[in-house]
Each structure stands twice: as structure tokens, then as C-alpha cells.
Amino acid sequence: MDIAERLFNWFVASTLMASAVAVVVLAVQHLLRRRIHARLRYALWLIVLLRLMLPVLPQSPVSLFNAVPAWTDIKNAVLGVSYQWNKPDAISEHSQIENTYKPYYTTNEAEKNTVLQPLLTTDTEEHITAGIEGESHPAVRVLAVVWLTGAAVLLGYNLIYWLRFQNKIKRLSPVDRASILKIAEESRSLFSMKRPVGIYVDPSAQSPYITGIFRPAVYLPKSLVSETVNEQLLKHVIVHELAHYKRKDTIWNMVGSLVFAVHWMNPIVWLVLRQIKADRELACDALVLEKLGEEEAVPYGMTIIEFLRRYASGRSPAHLLYFRGSNGQREMMRRIRMIQSFKKGSYKFSMLAVILVLLFGTATLTNARESEAAPFAVAAQEQQQSGKTVKVDKTVAAKLQQVVNEFAGKEIKLKDVFKLAMGDYQTVESVDGKYALEFGLEKGAVLSVSGPVPIDKISKEDQEKILQYLKKIYPNKTYTFENEMKMLKEIGSFERISYTLKGKDFWIVLSNQKQLKDLLGLPELKPENYEIKTDAKELDKKMLKTASEAVKMVLNQDFNATEAILRSGQFDSQGDMLSKWQLKGNGISVGMEGEPSRVSAVGYDSKRVEKEKVKTNKEIPEKEARKVIAAVAKELYNIDISGYKMGWDNDFKFYTLEKDIENNKTTIITAELDANKNMMNIFSYERLQLNR
Known part of the structure; x- marks a missing residue:
């Protein structure tokens, strides 16, 4: 044998x-x-x-x-x-x-x-x-x-x-968005992980994933990084991968x-x-x-x-x-x-x-x-080729044409070619650019269709509820919807419809999932994400003063906020979204949250930080770096870092200070310094956990 x-x-x-x-x-x-x-x-x-x-x-x-x-x-x-x-x-x-x-x-x-x-x-x-x-x-x-x-x-x-x-x-490129890096650090602290966790963008990824046994790294789809996604959703994704x-x-x-x-x-x-x-x-x-x-x-x-x-x-x-x-x-x-x-x-x-x-x-x-x-x-x-223009297959084209015509209720002329993207699913647009369909390259299955629809597709009663919702979030603005909105219909075993309603300097995404109404007791039409831009001058003077004082103290710079963006943030225990402010001006950004608003982050814009910050913990002795961070943390957050363990994140190139608190949580402060020991960026995670 x-x-x-x-x-x-x-x-x-x-x-x-x-x-x-x-x-x-x-x-x-x-x-x-x-x-x-x-x-x-x-x-x-x-x-x-x-x-x-x-x-x-x-x-x-x-x-x-x-x-x-x-x-x-x-x-x-x-x-x-x-x-x-x-x-x-x-x-x-x-x-x-x-x-x-x-x-x-x-x-x-x-x-x-x-x-x-x-x-x-x-x-x-x-x-x-x-x-x-x-x-x-x-x-x-x-x-x-x-x-x-x-x-x-x-x-x-x-x-x-x-x-x-x-x-x-x-x-692949590492994620450079400060908000995502902050979430990654907070997620890592939940598991008391000593090893650094890299966060990268994978344009070909269909969903988030993690690799590595000794050097873990989380890879996020490009769409997830480029979209405006609320922080809690991102946190859940990263925590799930780290789990x-x-x-x-x-x-x-x-x-x-x-x-x-x-x-x-x-x-x-x-x-x-x-x-x-x-x-x-x-x-x-x-x-x-x-x-x-x-x-x-x-x-x-x-x-x-x-x-x-x-x-x-x-x-x-x-x-x-x-x-x-x-x-x-x-x-x-x-x-x-x-x-x-x-x-x-x-x-x-x-x-x-x-x-x-x-x-x-x-x-x-x-x-x-x-x-x-x-x-x-x-x-x-005992015997032991991305970016290439490709012509749409005729069979697939017929499917796409039928779906988009049914969706629009009229004949829509589609392009007969599409630009090949990495991964399985691809996008074909209409000739006028108003409609788009996603389909699987391997089997030709239609995955989603989107395009403009009259806002009347949502009842006047529901439109009024949405306006009231926006008014409740930020009352100092007049909200008027455009006559058309974008509707996206996902096709598959679990169909989902979402609407994006726009107006001057604001937008809101609503999801309509009838299948979840009985299962989770949720309304059929639920706000999913939003962004409201306003002139910083409209904000409370006390809030602007708090932000200016924080910038002066941390960066020794005058801060004149010119732009204010109110975004959807984390969910509370009832499943309702909380809001957070981002104030911008003269190349500086300040994060504020809570009521009354408290400063959670202060720093220069990411390009300047990446260019000027130290890239290794050898450039500044740890004792001296700790002294700089301690002074800022005490004055900005009223945190004494005496009992904090100091470290260096070799993937993201910033200092970390950690301290275990009750319920298996860890308070974290991250800081980036330049070669002259000047603060470039600082975040506090303790405040976010205590006020979650």
C-alpha cells in the first residue's frame, strides 16, 4: 500500500x-x-x-x-x-x-x-x-x-x-483621521490590550476585518472611512474585531x-x-x-x-x-x-x-x-486590474436596466461601461449621473439601486417630524428640504431603504426597515446620521470662550472659530443619537460634547500634526514628555496623571497614558508633541467613558 x-x-x-x-x-x-x-x-x-x-x-x-x-x-x-x-x-x-x-x-x-x-x-x-x-x-x-x-x-x-x-x-495606508484613532485607542483599552492595534484603509475590502496574531491590525473599507459615520458605530465595529x-x-x-x-x-x-x-x-x-x-x-x-x-x-x-x-x-x-x-x-x-x-x-x-x-x-x-473601463455584460445590463426602470418608473438610459473597482461589487451609473446601481461582478446579481425621488414619497406628517427632530437637535436654524431626495434601495434577503434629505448646510439620512419594526419595536422611519453646518458666531458665547481658552492653554494660539459642525455622535442607552460639536478656525480644531459643552480634544489640523510631530519616543526623553502632558492634562481636564502608566503607540506615533478604573475600564490620554516639546494634539478618553 x-x-x-x-x-x-x-x-x-x-x-x-x-x-x-x-x-x-x-x-x-x-x-x-x-x-x-x-x-x-x-x-x-x-x-x-x-x-x-x-x-x-x-x-x-x-x-x-x-x-x-x-x-x-x-x-x-x-x-x-x-x-x-x-x-x-x-x-x-x-x-x-x-x-x-x-x-x-x-x-x-x-x-x-x-x-x-x-x-x-x-x-x-x-x-x-x-x-x-x-x-x-x-x-x-x-x-x-x-x-x-x-x-x-x-x-x-x-x-x-x-x-x-x-x-x-x-x-495600504494607515488611517489618519484623529476621531478613528481615538476610537481605536478607547476600544483597545476595553480589553486591556498591551499590543498596539493598527488601523488601515483597504479599498478592496467588502467589510471590516482583523489580521495578525502578534501584531493585530484592523482594516476598514474605504467607504466606511470616507463616509460620515457616527463614532459609536465605528467603535462597535472596532471593538467587535478586537474581541x-x-x-x-x-x-x-x-x-x-x-x-x-x-x-x-x-x-x-x-x-x-x-x-x-x-x-x-x-x-x-x-x-x-x-x-x-x-x-x-x-x-x-x-x-x-x-x-x-x-x-x-x-x-x-x-x-x-x-x-x-x-x-x-x-x-x-x-x-x-x-x-x-x-x-x-x-x-x-x-x-x-x-x-x-x-x-x-x-x-x-x-x-x-x-x-x-x-x-x-x-x-x-496508525496510517496517518483596478480603474480599467469595462463593458457591461449584455445579460447583466438587461437585469440592471429592468431594476432601474422599475425603480424610477420610467426609462433610464444607463452607461454601457463601468470603471472596474477592486473587489466583487461594481457600480454602473446612468448617462445623466443621477442613478447608480451596484452589482456583483462574479454572478451579476443586482445589489442596490439609488437615485432621486420626490420628497413627497415621505408623507407630510413624517417630513414635519423630521424637521422637528432637526429643530430639537439645533433650534437656531431654519430647515427647508429640497424638493428631491436620494433614495437607496438595497436588494437581497434583507431589503432596506434609506433616504438622504438635504437642505442648505445640512443633511440627514433616514432608514426605513419595516422588517425590524416588530422585532425591535423601532419606528419604520428612523434618523440614522446627520450633519448641520452653521456659522460659529451663532453659537453660545460661553461655549466659544471655553474653546478659545482651551486652545490658548494647549497650543498657545488665538482661536477664532469660523465654522461649526454639529454631527451625530454616540447612541445613548435608549438608542437615541447624541450630538457633538467640532469647531474649526485658522487650522485648529476643537472637539466639544456634553451639556454644558466640555472640551474633549484640541489640536492642529491633521496634515500639520503629521508633518511636525515626533515620530519616535526617542526624540524626547519620556520624563520630559510626561511633564509637558501632565501640565496640559491638569489644566485642560483637571486630571492628575501621577498614577498613569505612560507608553508609546508605535503604529500611530503618539504618547499614551493609561490608568485602570472600575468596571474593567481604562482612562486614556493620547498626546502628540513636536520636537520642541510643544503640544500638537491631545485627547481625553476618561471624559468620554464617564459621560457615555
Whole structure:
């Protein structure tokens, strides 16, 4: 028998026994479905992954497989009849299958890449000749070649893809928006992470994802960075990705990829890996809410809904890896229900849960004792081009034309070409530029359509409610809507409509999601985002004075605010958006929030800061930098940093000061200095957490 057949025999035995464990896990989850929480569900699946991955397992009298006496019959049914078998005790103790792999991970639905390089060896020369004698059935030899070929293709594909991906990320740019960097630092503090977390823009990304085991980095789609997105939504996204890192999902993702490559021939493994992905997201959501608190459940649920509809699985190109396809409406509803019912402390393992996992692991991660094991079980274990203009396909063009005509209620002339973008989904515009459609490049499925519609599509009553909403946010302005608004309709299993209403120096985005009305008790038409510009002179003089005094104290500059922007900020515990001000003038920006308004950030514009700030912590001795920051923090925030731990963020090039406070939170101050020890930028995270 050659090496391919020996490995195939090991594969069949391993995959069948692991499938039996998976069936037991499903039964346990079903029987205890009302008492078993997300983290425990996921832990049980990890035992199945280990069973699939480990080539050699110890024997035990308490093994589940002591109760399965018919492995020989199973083997004959699956492999076909071997012409002659030697005695089990003539077979070597164990063959070794050593697996080495590159540490790479991503939770992105569109780009999941793990390189797995198996190194297959045998114990000794005797192991090669010992065991099954005689010629195998021809079907076994064919299946062995097919299985090994498939595994080699998967591993080769992943290797090539990983190399290309590594080359791509070297060209990605770090996020330079101060607000996003601030959110990243605050998110990192929730998990008490000592390692810096890089934040990068990936123009080809379909959704946010995280990579790295030792140097984590979060990658955000270009659309998410360029759009005006409220801070809490961004925080939820980044916290969710960091929760994957904290839970060691990066490592388990690699294990899952190895399992997929080796066990691709087993359809039960496909089902198992799909379920693991779904339960992993539930467990991750539970950890996020454990850190953020129950009061964040509704806002976090809204964020999940927003991103699931934005980056639905239909938009992602097909990949060979298994982290794909569980973002359907059923799984989305399942996640939302978990979020709704979340209770503080439920993420932690109880003593009963720990005992259950230990007992289950002992029973399933061991083999039957040799005297009780069937010959098959023993034998099998012992044989171990972006920017290019492209013409629209005629079939796709017909689909797009039908959708846009139905949307507009008239004939709309579309361009017959589109500019190729990175990623799967592309955009085709109308000749007049007023309408746009997104479609999947791979399958040609229409994803969304947008264009101008009369504002009368929203009732006069609802328009009045929106105006009152804006008046409540900022009453010192007259709001008049334009006669047309932009309507965007997303097409898929979870349809969503949004409207963008504009007026002079303001806009507001409203979402209309009828499917969520009954589920979450939310109104059909709900404000999602807004921005209101006004002359800074219209603001309260006391507020302007506070901002000017802060700038004078921090930057030693006079500050004459000329522009004021009121933006949607975080959600409160009831799911309502809070507002925040950004004041601009003479190249300086001041962030203010709360009531009465308090200064949360002061700094020069980002281009100047990036140009003049020190890029390493070697340019200014730590003691001297701490002295400068201490003086500003005391006067601006009334914070004494004596007990704060000082550090340097090597990714974003700024100083950090941290101090643990109650409820597992950490107060953070970040500061950027120039070579002359002058303050360029400072943020306080303590104020944001205390007033959230």
C-alpha cells in the first residue's frame, strides 16, 4: 500500500470519528438550547475542530468510541473491500502527521486567507511495511488520489492567495483621521490590550476585518472611512474585531482552515465549519456586550444590522475558505435575539459549564482502548486590474436596466461601461449621473439601486417630524428640504431603504426597515446620521470662550472659530443619537460634547500634526514628555496623571497614558508633541467613558 492510500485510510477514520463527535455536539446543543450560552456552544465546537486536526490521540477507558464496536463494518462500507488484512497488533503504534503553517488570520467575509503547509512523515521504516497487507480495492486508490489532489489544490491556492495578500497590505495606508484613532485607542483599552492595534484603509475590502496574531491590525473599507459615520458605530465595529483577537479566534481560524483543506471531502465538516462560524460571531457579540455593558445592547444591535445589510454575503467573492455564508437573515435574527436577551456576566463560564467541557473533551478527544477498539479504528490511526473601463455584460445590463426602470418608473438610459473597482461589487451609473446601481461582478446579481425621488414619497406628517427632530437637535436654524431626495434601495434577503434629505448646510439620512419594526419595536422611519453646518458666531458665547481658552492653554494660539459642525455622535442607552460639536478656525480644531459643552480634544489640523510631530519616543526623553502632558492634562481636564502608566503607540506615533478604573475600564490620554516639546494634539478618553 502506498503513502497516498495510507493517508487516505487515516483521513477516513479521523473524519468519521469527528463526524460522530459533531453529531453528539448538535444533540447536546439541541437538548440544552435554552440553557447553553453562546460561548459554551462555541467551546463545544472547538473540541470537534481539535478532533479533526489532531492526528494522534491517547486511548482512554472513558472514550466515547468504546461504545462503538462496529468500526470494521463502517470501514468496509466506505473504503470498499480490501483483499487481505493483517492483524491489528502488527500495525505500528502511530504514524506522525506534523502540520506547520504561517500565522495569518482574517475575519473579513470577503478575504479569509490562511496558509497551511503540511509536512507528512512516518515513524520508521518498519511503520511503512507494517499494517495492512495486500492490494487495495481500485476505488480506494482512486479516492485517495482525488482526496490528496483536492487537499493540495486548496493548500496551493491559499499559499498563492496569502502571498498576494501580503504584498497588497504593504501598500495600504494607515488611517489618519484623529476621531478613528481615538476610537481605536478607547476600544483597545476595553480589553486591556498591551499590543498596539493598527488601523488601515483597504479599498478592496467588502467589510471590516482583523489580521495578525502578534501584531493585530484592523482594516476598514474605504467607504466606511470616507463616509460620515457616527463614532459609536465605528467603535462597535472596532471593538467587535478586537474581541475576535482577544478570544484567540485568529488562531482557531487557522485551525479551521487546516481542517477544511484536509477534510474537504466530508460534507458534514462543511456543515460543522459553517455552524462554528455562526456560533463564533454570537460568542464574539457576547464578549463585546460584556465589555460595553447591557445599556449598549440596542445601539450595538443596530450596528450589527447596519453592517450585515451593508456587507451581505452576496457581495463577497467566493473563496475556498469556510468563513463565509452565515450572514443570512436567519443568522442575523439569531444574533439580534441574543443581543436583546444579553445579561451582564453571562459570558463567563460557570463551574458547571467548565465541568461539562472537561468531561465532553475527555470522552471525545480520546480513542477506545486497544483491546476494545475495532480493527478499522486502530489501523486508520496508525496510517496517518483596478480603474480599467469595462463593458457591461449584455445579460447583466438587461437585469440592471429592468431594476432601474422599475425603480424610477420610467426609462433610464444607463452607461454601457463601468470603471472596474477592486473587489466583487461594481457600480454602473446612468448617462445623466443621477442613478447608480451596484452589482456583483462574479454572478451579476443586482445589489442596490439609488437615485432621486420626490420628497413627497415621505408623507407630510413624517417630513414635519423630521424637521422637528432637526429643530430639537439645533433650534437656531431654519430647515427647508429640497424638493428631491436620494433614495437607496438595497436588494437581497434583507431589503432596506434609506433616504438622504438635504437642505442648505445640512443633511440627514433616514432608514426605513419595516422588517425590524416588530422585532425591535423601532419606528419604520428612523434618523440614522446627520450633519448641520452653521456659522460659529451663532453659537453660545460661553461655549466659544471655553474653546478659545482651551486652545490658548494647549497650543498657545488665538482661536477664532469660523465654522461649526454639529454631527451625530454616540447612541445613548435608549438608542437615541447624541450630538457633538467640532469647531474649526485658522487650522485648529476643537472637539466639544456634553451639556454644558466640555472640551474633549484640541489640536492642529491633521496634515500639520503629521508633518511636525515626533515620530519616535526617542526624540524626547519620556520624563520630559510626561511633564509637558501632565501640565496640559491638569489644566485642560483637571486630571492628575501621577498614577498613569505612560507608553508609546508605535503604529500611530503618539504618547499614551493609561490608568485602570472600575468596571474593567481604562482612562486614556493620547498626546502628540513636536520636537520642541510643544503640544500638537491631545485627547481625553476618561471624559468620554464617564459621560457615555
